[in-house]
Amino acid sequence: MLTVLKCDALDGFSHCPDNLCPSFLDDSSGPPSSPLGGGRKKQNSALPIGPDPEFVDGVSTSSPTASSISCKKITKKSVLGEERRRVWVHGPRPEYKKNSQRFNLPSRIIGLLRPNLDIVILPGAHEPTREFWEFSRAVLGLAEWQAVFTSGSIYNMDDDVDDEMVERLRAIIKESGCGWTMVPYCVTPNFNRWASKLSSLDVETFGELLEWVDMYGHKGALHRHVRQLDVPSLVETIDPNILVARGYTCSAVDDLLLAYNLLDCQRVVVKPIYGAAGEGILFMSSEAELRGYTFPMGDVCLEEHLNLDLAPDGIVLSPAMHYNEGDFVGDDLIDQIMKGTSYMGWRKSIVSAEFHTAARQCLRKFMDYTDPKGPGGVDFLSVDGRPFLSDLNTGRFNGCHGPKLFRLMYAPTSDLFVWKGRAPATLTAQDFWTQCVAAGCAFFPGVSSEGVFPLLYLRGRCVISTSPPFPPVCRIPLPFAPPPPPPPPP
Secondary structure, three states: OEEEEEEOOOOOOOOOOOOOOOOOOOOOOOOOOOHHHHHHHOOOOEOOOOOOHHHHOOOOOOOOOOOOOOOOOOOOOOOOOOOOEEEEEOOOOOOOOOHHHHHHHHHOOHHHOOOOOOEEEEOOOOHHHHHHHHHHHHHHOOOHHHEEEOOOOOOOHHHHOOHHHHHHHHHHHHHHOOOEEEEEOEOOHHHHHHHHHHOOOOEEEOOOOHHHHHHHOOHHHHOOEOOOOOOOOHHHHHOOOOOOOOEEEEOOHHHHHHHHHHHOOOOEEEEEOOOOOOOOOEEEOOHHHHHOOOOOOOOEEEEEOOOOOEOOOOOEOEEEEEEEOOEEOOOOOEEEEEEOOEEEEEEEOOOOHHHHHHHHHHHHHHHHHHOOOOEEEEEEEEEOOEEEEEEEEEOEOOOOHHHHHHHHHHOOOOOEEEEEEOOOOOOOHHHHHHHHHHHOOEOOOOOOOOEEEEEEEEOOEEEEEOOOOOOOOOOOOOOOOOOOOOOOOO
16 A cells, blocks of 8 residues: 655645545554564665666766766656656646646655656745645755745746756756657647747657647537537547536637536536636536526536536545556556546545446546547546546646645555645644654655655645555544535535
């Protein structure tokens, strides 16, 4: 079992529901043979970790140029192959508005850095981000040069990358003698503005062309536009038998009113086509409410409100699936732990084999049709045991990419379980980690096979991923009390 902790100080869920939290037992010592016990013995803060230890041999831990490295030439089509070094730059899309997205997205992939190989760009002038970076450096054995900070003065991090930063990256890339891959959250004009200045080097981008994103990288592909009812949606074009909620894409209030009348149902859902993590989703039940909508994130989908299946603990059954370059990432399906319109984590899926097969076929058909070159994912809702495609989170990294990829790097045989909750603003990542080590449940990357690890921790909100059943030897000192389970949807 792998546990991953993510925390940030903004826009988080206050707690984890009691049915998701582990039973904290008094015995935290564990048997001598426990992988957790083995992890406790080795508390070196600079572990020799990475998916390919031989690849990092001989790399200087103090120099960003790493001139002594021998870059392997692996016959592999992937631009994210292990032989290529990476620049992770996860700034928000232009449509995003939340401060949580401003700071969460860049930091939540720090755990994917390979020591002395890769670089992450992070927002500057933000103390929680700097704290988490310093913590990650110590535990993951990263070098100081592997993080490049912006000024922090601009919301969109890509807009904050200046010429000085570009020249710094250019020098590192040229002197390394290796091929590099830019790994953005999503390819946007903001990203291309500065990344294109490195195009003369051996640099590729893991992601889609802007034209691909415009066609396939948003929820508008689920439905026909209400003003173009004779033009099939992308999903219909791929396979008219894929199940989706009845709905229409809308660009103005008049569109919403027309779509509402066509749907002929009282309760509807408004979903911005470029929204992420539930941002901007609203439930409405009248024309008056629709008339007041201002389209703060651009075009939306207006859909019927479905009667959704629930898991045994009362949480909406909403499995998700993720891919990179047309290949499934990790376990095919993982159930989202829903709270309202947002996910508060992920856990092993409990859907039927028939559901799983149909969902897998749906995503495979999408990938075969669109030929993705980067990351993406899709969400489903279970209605009478059948998979309804509810979200196309394509052309960008999804929240579960990080935990899944971290698991594949360090605990490929372990299950994965993730949840979010708010931690006190005074509790740092190092404080939490120290408590986990003392409790015997800390996951040491490269050493442990199960345990708890902070994959994102920006003082204030926690996300912890693990896989049930929670091991009895593990006692997590969570600094927050669980609330009651969420009520069933109306």
